[in-house]
Amino acid sequence: MQREGSPFTGLGPVFIKELSDHLTSIRMLVLTLFVIVFGAFPVASSLQTLRTVVGADAYLYLRIFTIEPEQVPISFITALNFIIPLMAIGLGFDSVNSEFNRRTLSRVLSQPIYRDALLLGKFLGGLMTLAVGLLALWLIVFGAGLLLLGIPPRGVEVARAFGFLLVAIAYGGVWLSISMLFSVIFRSTATSALCALGMWLFFFILWPMIANAIVLGFAPREITSVDQYVGIQEFAIAIQRLSPGTLFSEALLGLLNPETRTLGFMLPTQMRGAIPNAPLPLDQSLLLIWPQVTGLIAGMIVVFAAAYVVFQREEVRA
């Protein structure tokens, strides 16, 4: 049956309300503190390390993001790989079920809007909040770089770093839609938070092990040819890539380490003729990470669609 009226009626007000709710909430303050503490530490240490290194590096600014300083064994992007999901879960885990529990859902839905607008407005509000937070963090990193390194970044560095920002937002979007999916499924906010966090731990800790076990299970006992070996390796990588964290770190590797030529498995014969450590131009790097970025965005849309379907079927009565 065809329903009348645009599904986006009322999207604007919902978006603005969600955004202002997020930005003024104490939770946002806590999350910001969290990000600053976790992000500032690796950045400060990598800047420290970079200052002591003498020598020309064409991509000095990108190194702030990627190098693993001696004092702290994690780089800024590793830290982000970890923090962004937490931020996104923090913003999304109670977005729909809290409306249920506050008994505001049926009242809001009795206004002339579709559920589509409510869910999408909430998602976009969360994504925008995430984007604002990441942009602030990004600017802080650049500002700290300017102050401590004393040289301005080159255009291509800014462009690559900006690409990093967009990928980070898409990655946050995946986790935001995952946490919103749980907030639609479970009426209890605690259960939904627990499930989202469980998912996060699963992908970070268990998934690499499970992927390994799957590959071992499928691998033949004896590897007899190069093709077979390559096949197994590629299978292993493919399974790893089901985790959004893998896609994120691969995309960042291609963007922030311009020397990266491939994100998959490569045989030495394929390297023949390549100049070692020669950076790729930006467009080639973008081509390289395009599947990863597409994967992240597709994942975000698929999970959001799932949340949408569940939400449409939900009864509004408490």
Place this chain on the structure above:
Amino acid sequence: MADNVIEARGLLKVYGATRAVDAIDIDIRRGEIFGLLGPNGAGKTTTILMMLGLTETSGGKVSVLGFDPVRQPLQVKRRVGYLPDAVGFYDHMTARENLTYTARLLAIPRREATGRIMEAMKSVALDDVIDKRVSTYSRGMRQRLGIAEIVMKRAEVAILDEPTSGLDPHATFELLEMIRGLKRAGVAVLLSSHLLDRVQSVCDRVALFNKGKIALMGTVVELANQVLGAGHPLLVEASGIDVATALRGIEGVQQVVSAGEGGWRVVADRDVRATVAQRIVSSGGALTKLSDLQPSLEEVYTHYFEGERRAA
């Protein structure tokens, strides 16, 4: 039919094997207060949600102000105000902010909204606390804020689900006054409740729900006649004589039963008060009370469901 704001024909809602709402027909007329009564789980809320397009119908037709809630929910929701059972507002926002959000969802221009919100808050006597956070509001104040939302919306139909549940008598009284105010403003009101005596005082017509069906529908007097039998029930209190014997043989008296503590319930097919008084006094009894019993909805309700239980 121009004077019906809501028309439902064979409205059906099936959850699995149970029929929550079983093919009901309802007409709500413009400017009346209509009460949906019945025990919990009888299908009142489901009926309301279907009228608002908040839950899908399993069959039948419903039309609200000429629109189909299934296909044109936005048109319906623009014109109908809904106060859910135990309505919730955003606690961290003030009443004004809450209503402003609703006004934005309704796409009311900002300048107009400010005036309408103030006006609505005045009509429910909350204008002095308009800038307080809703978390400081009592339950009664929240319900009133819900009414204010409907007033601000300038709804043509107001649907109130258990508006008085959980309120103290004073707050209930105030809220019912506001519901009458809605009616005076020309709004058709559909309310569901189990507080029967309160409902009786505001409703023009009622429908009695039972297991997803409408068992009875009409004005309170009509229902009383249907369930309790036609006639004039009287309450007689007298001492010194046996009232039942004394009243035997009066023309028109159908039934005399003891109502306990010296009181008797007399049912007659006409007004027999004068004759009853005469007979009691002439037989030497002291008449202490003689009153016309208004048929109460409570009585209708109890009687009806007792009959149902006995039949089952």
